Structures are given as C-alpha cells and as structure tokens.
Amino acid sequence: MLGFPMRIKMHPLWLIMAILAFLHGYLLDFILLFLVIVLHEIGHAVAAHSYGYVIAEIEIFPFGGVAKIEGRRVGYYAREETVIALAGPFVNLFLGVVVALLHGSGFLPDMMAEQLLTINATIGVINLLPALPLDGGRIARAYLADEIGFDRATKAVTTMSYRVAIAVMLIGIIAFLFGYADVGLFLLGVFLLISTMLYQKKNKVETMRFLDEKRNLAQAILPVKTIAISENATLQEVASYFSPDNYHLIYILESKKVIAQDIILDYIFTSNGWHQPIKSLL
Template sequence: MSKRSFWPTGMKVRVHPLFLLLLLASIGAGMIVETLVLFTIVIVHELGHIFVATSYGYRIREMQILPYGGVAKLEHGAMGWNPRHEVAIAIAGPLNNLLMILVAVLLHAAGWWSDGLTQFFIKGNLMIGFFNLLPALPLDGGRILRAATSGTRGFRAATEVAVRMSFGIALVLILFGLLSLWAGYVNLAFLMLGSFLLFSAWELRKGMRVDVIRFLDAKRRGKKSSAQDVRQLAVPESMRVGEVIEQFAPDAYHMIYVLDERKKVQTVLEEEDLVSVVFEENGMHWTLRQVLERTGKGNDKRLSKL
C-alpha cells in the first residue's frame, strides 16, 4: 500500500442538509454537548474510511458528512472495482466506532468521564456503527454486500441487489417512524434516515448505467501485474452486449463462449472484445452475432487450441 498524508490534498468537506437539520434540532432542544459528541463520532467514523482508502492509493475527491456517518467520494468513482479494497474501506468506519467505545470505557474507568457522557458516547457509536452495517447502499454494509456478491453475480447485478435492499430498508424505517408517530412517540430519526436512504437509493439507481460504463472503462485501461481468476460465460449469439457485460465481475477475466441456434459453441470472445464494443456507437445494443460479424471472429478456430 502506498503512503499518503493523513488529510488528503484537495479533499473537500460537505455537510448534508439533513445533518445540519439534526444539529439545529439538537441545539434547539438544549443538547449542545450531545450534538458535539455525535459530530465527533461521525467525523472519526469517516476518517477511518479515508485513512484506509488513501493507504491503498485512492484519491479522495470529497467527504460528505451525513446523519449516520459519511461518504468518501473517490476520484473517478473507483469504489467497487476492487472488492477486497471495498470491504477493507467499508469496515474501517464501524471498526473506528468499536475503538471509540473502548476509549470511552478506559476514560470512564480512569475517572475522567462521567457515567452520563460515557453511556451517551457508547450509545451513539453503537447506533452509527450498527446502522452503517445494514446491507444497503450507500451504507458500509451495502458496500460489503456488493463486494461479497460481485464475484459471482457481476458488478452491476451485485449493485442492483444492494440498491434493492436500500429501497426495502428505507421503506421499513419510514413505516416504523410513521407508526411511532401514530402511537404518540415523537421520533423523527427513523423518518429522516429512511427518507435519506430512499433518496440515495433512487440516485444510485439512476446513475447505475454510468457506474457500469466507468467500471468497464477501468477494466479496459487497467494493467494487471498478477494472475486473475477466469470466469467463463456461455451465452447465445442473439444476446445483446449490454446483457453480457452486466455479468462482468471485478478482479476476474472473462471468456465468453458464443452459442449458435443449436446451442453449439461457435467461437470464444475475450473480455476486451466486448468491452471495446461498449464504447462504439450503440455498442450496448449490438448482438453477439453482430460482434462476430464486425470482428471477423465468426469462424474462429481457437476452440481447437483450448
């Protein structure tokens, strides 16, 4: 891992409006100390992500402070293209919450922190840590879920699963918040977090096509210096390129066995054959038969060598 400065050069810090609303509500309720404690927890949680990301050599474009934690936005949106990195970066935030709980226990044992402050600090860390581990993007748990499933499902399909989980969890949180209000318990946290997660999932769904293009561009430009796992896909020649590349996974090289109408292997396309087509005009809509015709690989005899 390359060495980077602790605070990334050029990184912008942006505070989400919901976090500002939460701060104002807390201050209005006379909870200034509690507000500062929560703000500290959020910052330290996010710094865990940033420290691990920069240690891997990623450049951080922006850190956004959210009610439940934060989001470190990498340059060129590289997150998700290396599952091992994504897991390590995602888990760093909740691990920082555990470390803060340990520090709070030690400070309390030393007599430096009061019972009330220690209990609030621990509860705040548990709330932010556990919420972030929910399996929904853009939460840490959603990134871990995507990394764990992208090797078998492909990058886009794994992202789709995590986004669907986001919609489901958001609706549950909103429903729980409404039921609480109906029962007479005024707790806007569930409504705020559910609304934010719902909005985030909607934005992720809209930008999924762009993310896939960036993922494929990284595959096209990337230079691998070590061996890769090979994933083999057998697909009919009538299938469109866009449908095939949706199954492409990070950290793997793909060999595509093209089947004719009799389900016999006609030829083998390599990963770069399809990735290059994606960047042609309407390339996503080409069928594999069109790819074979344009590349002249329809009568490829490489099968005899495999």
C-alpha cells in the same frame, strides 16, 4: 498526521440542526454526533489512502458522511471496497472500546459515556444496513459483484436498499404510533429512500465506468471466469455478468466459439454496440 490533507465540508442542514440542538438543550449530543461521524469518515479516508486513493474532502451530512475520492474509482475492486467500507464501522468499534475503558477508569462521567456509546453504536449499526450508499450496501455489492457481476450486483443491492428504506420507515411509523415521539427512524428511512432513488439514476453510469476501468486495467495475472450464453444475448446482458478481479471468456452455446472480454468491451465503447447481439461479433 494522517498522511494526506484533511478538508471537511459540512452540509448546510448541519447549521439548522445546531440551532435546533441548542434551543432544545441537545448541544452536547449534537457535538458528539458530529465527532463520531467525522471519526467514522476518517476511518474510510485512511483505508482508501492506504490503497493509493487521493482524498478530496470529507463531507458531513445529517445522517452520516462521505469521503470523496479523486482519480481511481472506488467500488470496482471487491477487496478494496470491502476493506474501505468496513473501516468506518471498525472505527466505531474501536471508539466504543476506548470510551468504555475511559469510563471504567473514571475519566469519563456516566452521562457523557452513555451518550457517546449510544451515538457511536447507532452510527455504526446504521452504516452496516445492507443499503446503498451505506457501508453495508457497499460490502453487499462487493460480495455479490464477484459472484454475479458488478452491474447485476448493483441492481440487486439497489432493490434491497428500497426494501430496507421502506422497512425503516414502517418501523419508525409503528414506533410513533406506540408512543415513541422520536421521528428519527422515519426520517432515516426517508433519507435512505431518497439516496437509493438518486443512486439508481446513476446505475448505468456506474456500470459503464466499471467496464471502462476493466477495459483499461492492465494486470499481469487474473483468474479466468467462463460465461456460457446464447448468441442472441445482447452485449449489455453479457457485460452485466462481468465481475471485478476476473478475466472473462464468453462461450457461445450455438456456435461453440469463445470470445474474450477485451473484444466485447472494445466493441461496446468504440462501436456503440451496447444493444447489439453477441452473434454480431462472430
């Protein structure tokens, strides 16, 4: 029905959550939460499939999920990443409208409609927070990558992710001190903090994959972006300004010479010239 095989994998913590939900009388909330997260991730999967990506599986975590994609790499094409990231929250918006219509028509009882709307809105809003690996973080990186370069955008959004995680944890602690017994916000902050730490460890790998994709990508027409830089700048510094969907020409300020991005990328990958100054190519 979706046009691609659907395989859903559940994180082991879901079993613990199911047992706790059953023991404390929140089984319906648990089922609705699982349903909303699955539909959210299916939205991502459908959008990714429309761009030709192969969907390996959908893995569901306690605070969300991820549609794992094989082959081509998500994140290196700004427009595609934005559309794929927005597809999940769009499903939440659509689901909210459907639930409201069904409730208004008398097909859904008040309690179930309220629970479903609350859970659905919570998942949608949380995923729009500007923190990696959430949808909001991916949208922020896609926008910044076009402006300041993929590597610098990833680092900027990673820093933002730490701030968001700490802010969510602090709000959770303050809420707890003021008598709100729900520790969900604090745990969400911890989850975001750990996710950001793990993501930061992959920053260089992400950048190298992006540059490798850029090096091997053959496109007939690309807008040209010129970068003016000192001859003492390293190739790492130069490459940090490379953005998706642009072809880069590097203007050397001292010698007034121009070097194409292909020469820089080939040197980085074939001569291990990551830390070499760009003047070594002149």
